[in-house]
Amino acid sequence: MKERIKIGYIGLGRRGWGIIKIILQMPDVEVKTICDVRDDHIARTLGEFEKNGIAKPAVTHDYKDIINDPEIDAVFIMTGWGAHVKLAKESVLAGKYTGVEVGCVYDISECYELLDAYEKTGAPLMMLENGCYCRRELMALNMERKGLLGEVVHCKGGYHHNLFECDLFMKNAESGEVETNHYRLIEYANRNGETYPTHEFGPISKLLRINRGNRVMTLASFSSKARGLKEYIKENISPDHPFYNTDFRQGDIVTTVLTCANGETVMLELDTTLPRPALSRDFTVRGTKGMVSETRKTVFLSGMEESVENNDEEFYEKYDHPLHAEYAKIGPRGGHGGVDWLTIRGFVESVKRGIQTPIDIYDTLLWMSIAPLSEASIARGGMPVDVPDFTRGKWFNREPLPHNKYCLDEVIEDPSVPIYPDMKE
Amino acid sequence: MKERIKIGYIGLGRRGWGIIKIILQMPDVEVKTICDVRDDHIARTLGEFEKNGIAKPAVTHDYKDIINDPEIDAVFIMTGWGAHVKLAKESVLAGKYTGVEVGCVYDISECYELLDAYEKTGAPLMMLENGCYCRRELMALNMERKGLLGEVVHCKGGYHHNLFECDLFMKNAESGEVETNHYRLIEYANRNGETYPTHEFGPISKLLRINRGNRVMTLASFSSKARGLKEYIKENISPDHPFYNTDFRQGDIVTTVLTCANGETVMLELDTTLPRPALSRDFTVRGTKGMVSETRKTVFLSGMEESVENNDEEFYEKYDHPLHAEYAKIGPRGGHGGVDWLTIRGFVESVKRGIQTPIDIYDTLLWMSIAPLSEASIARGGMPVDVPDFTRGKWFNREPLPHNKYCLDEVIEDPSVPIYPDMKE
Secondary structure, X not given: OOOOEEXXXXXXOHHHHHHHHHHOOOOOEEXXXXXXXXXXXXXXXXXHHHXXXXXXXXXXXXXXXXXXXOOOOEEEEOOOHHHHHHHHHHHHHOOOEEEEOOOOXXXXXXXXXXXXXXXXXXXXXXXXXXXXXXXXXXXXXXXXXXXXXXXXXXXXXXXXXXXXXXXXXXXXXXXXXXXXXXXHHHHHHHOOOOOOOHHHHHHHHHHOOEOOOEOEEEEEEEEOOOOHHHHHHHHHOOOOOOOOOOOOOOOOEXXXXXXXXXXXXXXXXXXXXXXXXXXXXXXXXXXXXXXXXXXXXXXXXXXXXXXXXXXXXXXXXXXXXXXXXXXXXXXXXXXXXXXXXXXXXXXXXXXXXOOOOOOOHHHHHHXXXXXXXXXXXXXXXXXXXXXXXXXXXXXXXXXXXXXXXXXXXXXXXXXXXXXXXXXXX | OOOOEEEEEEOOXXXXXXXXXXXXXXXXXXXXXXXXXXXXXHHHHHHHHHHOOOOOOEEEOOXXXXXXXXXXXXXXXXXXXXXXXXXXXXXXXXXXEEEXXXXXXXXXXXXXXXXXXXXXXXXXXXXXXXXXXXXXXXXXXXXXXXXXXXXXXXXXXXXXXXXHHHHHOOEOXXXXXXXXXXXXXXXXHHOOOOOOOHHHHHXXXXXXXEOOOEOEEEEEEEEOOOXXXXXXXXXXXXXXXXXXXXXXXXXXXXXXXXXXXXXXXXXXXXXXXXXXXXXXXOOEEXXXXXXXXXXXXXXXXXXXXXXXXXXXXXXXXXXXXHHHHHHHHHOOOOOHHHHHHHHHHHHHHHHHHOOOOOOOHHHHHHHHHHHHHHHHHHHOOOOOEEOOOOOOOHHHXXXXXXXXXXXXXXXXXXXXXXXXXOOOO
C-alpha cells in the first residue's frame, strides 16, 4: 500500500476549485501538477496552496503534462462536461487511476471508447458521484442490505434544482454582472434530454446491484415543453445576453423510466428551469417491507402507523451507515455536508491500495450513457431504447469489489481505513 | 328548471351505500328506485330511508326497471368496475342523465360503445370523480385560471394508497373474517396496468383543458415486478384464502407518462400494494410562475424563499376556489371531507337545469380509456400508444360548458346555485 499518492488535477473552475480545497486537507495526497486553461483559475488555486503552507505544485496549460507524468498515480478531471471523455480516455490509456466529475457523454460511442481504453490498461475510472455517499442514500443501502426494506421493486429520484441564479445566470461575485458563458446554457439551447441524472441514479444503481447481478434493460424519456428559461430571461436578463432570443430545446421537466433485468423500475426527473423550493433529489426506495422517502423525510416500515412523517432522525440513530455513524462522531469536512470528502476518500483509498474504485468503470459508463439514450428516446416520442450492457455479459456473475469501508455494493465496517488519515484512530 | 329530480340508483355495496346516504340528505332529489343483486345490501339501504323518515323507494334486482322508467331523470351507477359500461350504455341510450362511479373500461371499444350511445341521444354521462372537487385541486385550478402559476408545463399525481387492509383483505365488521371477494383482487390477479388513474388525472385533465383546447396524444406505462401482494398474503392471510397461491400480474408500482398536444407532460403512479404512509394523490402542478405540491403541502411562486414549506393554509386563505370558500363558511357534508357532496351536487344541478354535466362524456371516456391503453403499453415494454381523440376533432374548437359554480373548466361564482338546497341563501 502507498502511504502517499501523487495526483494531477485538471480543471480549476467552480467545482474544481471547491474540490481541490478539500484535497489540500488530505496529508496522504500530494497535488503534483495542476492544469487549467485560465490563468486566473490557476492563480486562485496557487493562493490556496500558499494559504495552507503547502509547497506549490507544477503548473501547466497542457493536460498531457499530467497524463504523461510517470510519477503521477491518479488524475482528477474536473472540467466542464464537454472535456470529460477525451481526458478520461487518455488518462485511462496512460494507466492512471482516473476520477471524473459527474456528467454524461454526448454519444454512446464515447462510452465504448472509454471501455476500450479500460480493457487495454485496466486502469480504474470512477465517476466522483457524491450522491452515493449522502447520508440518506447510504442509510437506505444499509437497510436494504440488512433486508429491512424487503424486496425493492421501485426507486425514484430527480435533480430538482432551480438553476436560474446559481448556475445558468450566476452573478459574478465581484462585478455583480450576470455571467453569460455557463456551459449548461449552451447544452440547454441545443439538447433535450436527461443530461444530469447521476446524483439520484448513482445511489439507486448501487442499491439495485446494477452491473453486479442486475442490469438496466430499457430507458424511455419524455420531455415537457421548454418555457421556463425563456420566460425567466425575458423578465430578468438584459437583452444584451447572448441567449436573450434563444428558443431553448431542453424541456422544463424531463421524466425518464428505466426497467431492470430483475424487474425493478426506476423513475428519474430533471427539473432545473422552473420556480420551486430548494434542491431536492426526491430519493425514494420502495420495497415489500418498507419505503425511504427524502421528500417526506420519512422511513416507513410494514406495520407502522400510516400517519407517520418526518421520522428519519430516529432511523439515522438506528440504521446510519457505518461511514456516517463514524462521521457523526468525528464531524464532517468539506463541501456538501461532508459527502465530497467521503467521495474523494473512496477514490484515494483505492489508489493507495491499488484496488478497484467503489464506483467502477461499468457504473461510470452506464451512468454517463443516460443522456444520449434519453435524447434518442425523446426524439422518438418516448419510445424505449435499449440500454447497453457495458459489462458485456459479465453482470450476472461478477466478483464483489475488494472490500473496504467506502464500498457501495455491500456495507463494510473496516476500522483499519480511516476517514481522516491525519487522525489517530 | 326542475325543482326536484327523480333518480334510480344501481349498486348498494360499500361505495354505493356511502353515496346514497349523502343523497338522502338532498331535498331536491327523490330516490325513486334502488337496485342491487344482494338482498342484504337492499335491506341496509331501506333501513337508512326509514331512519331518515323518507318514504321507501321501489326495489328491484333488475336494473332495467330503472333504465326503462320514464319518470326517472337520472341514473346512478355505483357497481363494481365490471358493470359500469354495460349499465352506462343502456342508461345513455335510454336518454337518462347518467352518473357513474370511478373506474376504467377493459377494452377501448367500450369507450366507442358509450360514445355511439351518446351520439344517438345526447344524454350526458359524467364520471363522478370526486378528486376534481378536492380543495387543493380546485385551488390549483383557480390559481392557474388567474395566471398565478404562469404557463403550466407538467403535472403529476398518483393513487398512493396501501389497500391491503382497507380494500383487498378487508375484515368483515361483524365476523372479523377477511373478505375474499373484492373485485380488485381479481383484477390484480389478471391484469397489469394503470387501472385507477382518475383521482389524480381527473383534476389534472381539467386543469390542462384537455378536450377543450388541448388533448392527450400518447401514453406510455411501465410496471415494476409484482411482489407486495404475494408477500403480504403469505405472512398475513390464511392458506384457505382463494388467492393464497396466486401469482398476481399487477405490478406494485405502475408509472405512466402522458404527452399532450400543447406540450405538457403528465406523470401518473399507481401504488397500492406496498407498505407506505397514508393515502396521497401527490397532486403536483408545475408552471413557469409557480408550483403546487400536495406531498410538500406547499405552494411555491416565483421569487419566494426557497426554504418555504407547509404553507398551503396561507394560500387557501388567499386563493381558495369559491366553492371551498363558501364551504368553509357553511361547513362540509358527507364523505371524503365533503367532496362527495360537491361532486353529486355538480351532477344534480346539471340534471335540474337540463345542461351538460361538469365532467362530460369526453372527459369520462378519456379517463376510462387509460387502463387498457396502459396495459397495452406495458405489454409492449413501455412503448407509447396512441390515445384516442373521443371528441373526433372537436377538441380544438369546443364551446365552453354552460356556466354554473360546479364548472371545472372555468372558475364561476354563481350565488344563485346553492351548495345546500335546503338552506336559504
